[in-house]
Amino acid sequence: IDTIWQNDPDVARILASEARRQRDGLELIASENYVSRAVLEAQGSVLTNKYAEGYPGNRYYGGCEFVDEVENLARDRARELFGAAYANVQPHSGTQANMAVYFTFLKPGDTVLGMNLSHGGHLTHGSPVNFSGQLYRFVAYGVDPHTEMIDYEEVEAIARRENPRMITVGASAYSRAIDFSRFRQIADAVGAYLFADIAHPAGLIAKGLLPSPVPYAHVTTTTTHKTLRGPRGGLIILGEDFENPFGQKAAKSGRTLMMSELLDKAVVPGMQGGPLMHAVSAKAVGFRENLQPAFADYAAQIIRNAQALAGALLARGYHIISGGTDNHLMLVDLRSKSKSITGKAAQETLDRAHITLNKNSVPFDDKSPLITSGVRIGTPAITTRGMGVAEMERIAGLIDQVLSNIEDEATIKRVGEEVKALCAAFPVPGADGYDQD
Ligand code: PLP
Numbered sequence: 001i002d003t004i005w006q007n008d009p010d011v012a013r014i015l016a017s018e019a020r021r022q023r024d025g026l027e028l029i030a031s032e033n034y035v036s037r038a039v040l041e042a043q044g045s046v047l048t049n050k051y052a053e054g055y056p057g058n059r060y061y062g063g064c065e066f067v068d069e070v071e072n073l074a075r076d077r078a079r080e081l082f083g084a085a086y087a088n089v090q091p092h093s094g095t096q097a098n099m100a101v102y103f104t105f106l107k108p109g110d111t112v113l114g115m116n117l118s119h120g121g122h123l124t125h126g127s128p129v130n131f132s133g134q135l136y137r138f139v140a141y142g143v144d145p146h147t148e149m150i151d152y153e154e155v156e157a158i159a160r161r162e163n164p165r166m167i168t169v170g171a172s173a174y175s176r177a178i179d180f181s182r183f184r185q186i187a188d189a190v191g192a193y194l195f196a197d198i199a200h201p202a203g204l205i206a207k208g209l210l211p212s213p214v215p216y217a218h219v220t221t222t223t224t225h226k227t228l229r230g231p232r233g234g235l236i237i238l239g240e241d242f243e244n245p246f247g248q249k250a251a252k253s254g255r256t257l258m259m260s261e262l263l264d265k266a267v268v269p270g271m272q273g274g275p276l277m278h279a280v281s282a283k284a285v286g287f288r289e290n291l292q293p294a295f296a297d298y299a300a301q302i303i304r305n306a307q308a309l310a311g312a313l314l315a316r317g318y319h320i321i322s323g324g325t326d327n328h329l330m331l332v333d334l335r336s337k338s339k340s341i342t343g344k345a346a347q348e349t350l351d352r353a354h355i356t357l358n359k360n361s362v363p364f365d366d367k368s369p370l371i372t373s374g375v376r377i378g379t380p381a382i383t384t385r386g387m388g389v390a391e392m393e394r395i396a397g398l399i400d401q402v403l404s405n406i407e408d409e410a411t412i413k414r415v416g417e418e419v420k421a422l423c424a425a426f427p428v429p430g431a432d433g434y435d436q437d
Helices: 009-024 037-043 065-082 094-105 131-135 152-162 180-190 202-206 259-271 277-291 293-315 343-352 380-384 389-404 409-424
Strands: 086-088 111-115 137-141 166-169 193-197 219-223 234-238 329-333 358-360 374-378
Touching: 009 409, 037 277, 065 086, 065 202, 065 234, 065 277, 086 259, 094 131, 094 193, 094 219, 094 234, 094 259, 111 152, 137 152, 152 180, 166 180, 180 193, 202 293, 234 259, 277 293, 293 329, 293 374, 293 380, 293 389, 343 358, 343 374, 343 389, 343 409, 389 409
Parallel strands: 111 137, 111 166, 166 193, 193 219
Antiparallel strands: 086 234, 219 234, 329 374, 358 374
């Protein structure tokens, strides 16, 4: 027995259903994307069989000559992509990458500035339910209530008041370009380290469509599966390597260790065991795709689509936080349209019409994070399918029909059929071949 349909029909049926869901629905979750067949092949390969604790040329296991080769390729490609001196491609996720950074730069109890979660920040930027908020003293900065954009003056004032060891910059739901050089000035003014988490816009930054933090931040992390369109995973990069300022020396020679060495140690053996070499190989494939000129066209189209979708929603009376978008996503404040639609209700009703997105707090939200007043919408996945500006106008209309008739089953059903018809014209890479022969 060797195919999954013969070996485990229960799981095979689930995979086929999910492939169908991905094909038939509009994926507007800003953190999701569709990887290529090549990325899927590497991810689902024999490399999952291999233990390789350590790093290329320095492993705890034998038989690592080929996984060494692929990890070196992944690291070289990541460095080329971001103009970085150092890359660690082993973090299992964005959260693991951030954990390695905090473990390297901070001690428990240190003060860290991070973006307010309800203004777009991420769990790992100090949420009390996350290790970051439990181990460190996070102080939040946020957006200006009028512009709904990061208030750099406020960031500076908080930094001067709190004297943080580190400033974390980056977000999961912020639609504007970030001025990383300004953040570095603020960090320097208070003697803090600057840590940029570009998990969301990394693919756009890699192609020069948004400013890069790599020349400014002491350390940068990203996930590899959002706008970068690779396998699920994390990446740590240093624009420039430098001697660690914490006095950490090599045991034998007494040489001062470089930051790259401390970060490597923080990942393995600090907090992970064997790397997922299948994922590392899929990251290598993804990074090669990112380096191609076609990926620049894709990244530019993501932004054109996001701006077209935001414009079409604005035209229908929806408030887009900050008035628009510079990147791949937008936050919609539903209160502008109707006092009674919550983010939760919008998400659940749109799901029934095969439009998938997530409820999201908006800045200064008066509802709980489980209910919310907003939704987050992103264009990376639908752009991968080949949809363009014309489809964005159509999608805004479909969203508006559902949200304007949230109790009307007939509308929800009709929009669902229209969504299926639209999706049929735009195939999802790699989502075929799951059905039983
Ligand atoms: N950082 C930011 C800004 C994110 O948006 C995310 C994921 O949503 C992460 C880190 C964590 O990534 P992961 O889900 O791979 O742990």
